[in-house]
Amino acid sequence: MTITQAGALHVVATPIGNLGDLTVRAREVLASVDAICAEDTRHTRQLLGALGIERPLLALHEHNEADIAWKLVERLKAGESLALVSDAGTPLVSDPGYRLVREVRAAGLRVVPVPGACAAIAALSVAGVPSDRFCFEGFLPAKSGARRERLAELAREPRTLVFYESSHRIEESLADLVAVFGPEREAVLARELTKLFETVLGDTLADLVERVAADENQRKGEFVLVVRGCEDDQEARLIEGQRIYAKLAEHLKPSVAARLAADLSGAPRKALYGG
Known part of the structure; x- marks a missing residue:
């Protein structure tokens, strides 16, 4: 041949x-x-x-x-x-x-x-999270505001999410993931895959934040972050409702924004606005 x-x-x-x-x-x-x-x-x-x-x-x-x-x-x-x-x-x-x-x-x-x-596939193969359906997102936006906005769009995604991240943004990105996805979302952080100092850490997003903060070595190198998708339909509706409410509340009264967000997302109105 x-x-x-x-x-x-x-x-x-x-x-x-x-x-x-x-x-x-x-x-x-x-x-x-x-x-x-x-x-x-x-x-x-x-x-x-x-x-x-x-x-x-x-x-x-x-x-x-x-x-x-x-x-x-x-x-x-x-x-x-x-x-x-x-x-x-x-x-x-x-x-x-x-x-x-x-x-x-x-x-x-x-x-x-x-x-x-392929780093994304290599990380997915050792993450131990559902891999029959996954969504590759590459690098998140560099600035926190844009990053959180993008994560909010992905928060109710049921498929496993795969991200790339750099050493100088890994801590900030993990913090934003906790803020948007919640501390208990299952995740795996694969660092320096196939290289001498390869590590694969997995538990929850909150756990990863602590382990990366406690070990300087875990803030060096190239990273692939694998995050389990949103499996709880109620949680997904609430996350989407909060995202919509935050946008509407910029232009409408909180009570009106909450009612519209609840209608659009299926989330409980009181969970979006206590008034």
Whole structure:
């Protein structure tokens, strides 16, 4: 079987930490394509160096993707084979690439998946929470107000939720999750997956807040947060009612806002407004 295809874009998953997780097929594809499109060419050059591979690298990131996608399509039309990689894991999962893939497909050219590591799936596989249905949300907004607003929209989601988070926002994001989802919501925090200092902590959101605050090491690295969905229909109605009430109360009398929010959400009016 041919390793690479002329005129095709190969979307290649790379390790999220442990180099041993690179598949044999991925290694062969990276060594065989005419050029590799990389989110950060410096990072990818280090990976290729560790693998003993030398290939031309092309920078493709969120700031230039829309401008150079057509140029890459022209190279594919000319018969070249290209690979697309991100800094780690599966491209397009909270990483650039979808615009290029759309352009390639729109041109009638082949896009070939070369699957492998993905931090979201790795975390979900060890979290021990329902995984038959889940919702990947990527990174939450950086500012607390926007973050809480987004979480309020997700609070009654019945599917398991998967988030990415960075070291400098993990404490604040966990605090906002407690404030919006409640302290007892089951959650698992996976840190530095497949790397030397990998940890997987699980219990409730309140427990995670305490454990991260108590251990400086748990505030370092890259994080995947897996949160169990809302299973209590009554709780879901109350959460939605509170979200709607907060919006309406900005413009209406509290009693009127509570009545409308209760009608829209099914939550008890007295639970929204005690008057």
